[in-house]
Amino acid sequence: MKKEEKKLKDKEKKEKHSKKEKKAEETELKLKEELDNLNKENSELKDKLLRKAAEFENYKRRTDNEQSNLLKYTGEHIITNLLPVIDDFERSLKHINDAQDIDALKKGLKLVYDKLMKTLNDQGIKKIEAVGKPFDVEYHEAIMQRKEEGVEPHTVLDEIETGYIYKDRVIRHTKVIVSEEIVEEKVENNSDNEIKNEGKEN
Missing domain, CATH: 1.20.5 (Single alpha-helices involved in coiled-coils or other helix-helix interfaces)
Structure with a gap:
């Protein structure tokens, strides 16, 4: 049991x-x-991570290249628009020696100049208007001063070199001649009179 x-x-x-x-x-x-x-699962995630890293690297390289090209060729559009103006100048220069009518030549050059300024204006490049305006250091560079009767002091009398604005930025200041304040010579005249009077009394 x-x-x-x-x-x-x-x-x-x-x-x-x-x-x-x-x-x-x-x-x-x-x-x-x-x-x-x-x-x-870890292997799959690792593969995904590697693929994403490779994609990001390619994206970064592509955007870097695009940015580099953008900076490198940033002025291409402006230059392309200027080429027809250069063509007009070249055509004018070819016939300048054969020109019989000086007035017609002047008119042709003026048309080319106007075309150039319109092209620049369309691209956001504008002349700084200076003559007759108060001197402003933001836009003007004073080269010299000159006394001018009947003109307010610190007024732009003449341009030596034209200035330009690109969009909202000054790319070259206008070099100008500015009116100088006219100081009356009453004090000197009074001093001379006093000296003369003193001489008479003596």
């Missing part, structure tokens, strides 16, 4: 041990499967 009980207990122990082993194996397999899935 005792032997049978012992056998029964041993059998139960073996069954329990077997169940534990089986459960451990199942857990191990499950963990291994999860680990494989995680490794696979």
Whole structure:
């Protein structure tokens, strides 16, 4: 009887041990499967990250090239618009020696000049109007001063070199002659009269 009980207990122990082993194996397999899935997912994420990094590098290189070209050829549009004006000048210069009518030549050059100024104006380049206006350091550079009767002091009398504005920025100040304040010489005259009177009294 005792032997049978012992056998029964041993059998139960073996069954329990077997169940534990089986459960451990199942857990191990499950963990291994999860680990494989995680490794696979990690590998996929790594590939995505590398692809994104490569895409970003290509994008950065492309935008750098575009910006470099933009800066390099920023004046291309203005130059292209100036080419027809240069063509007109070249045509005028070819026939300048054969010109019989000086007035017609002057008129032709004036037309070319007007075309040039219109092209510049269309691109946002404008002349700074100076003569007759109050001197302004923002737009003018005084080269010399000159006394001028009937003109307010610090008024621009003449232009030596034309200034220009590009959009809202001064790219060259106008070099100008400015009116000087006229100081009356009454004090000096009075002093001279006093000296003369003192001489007479002596």
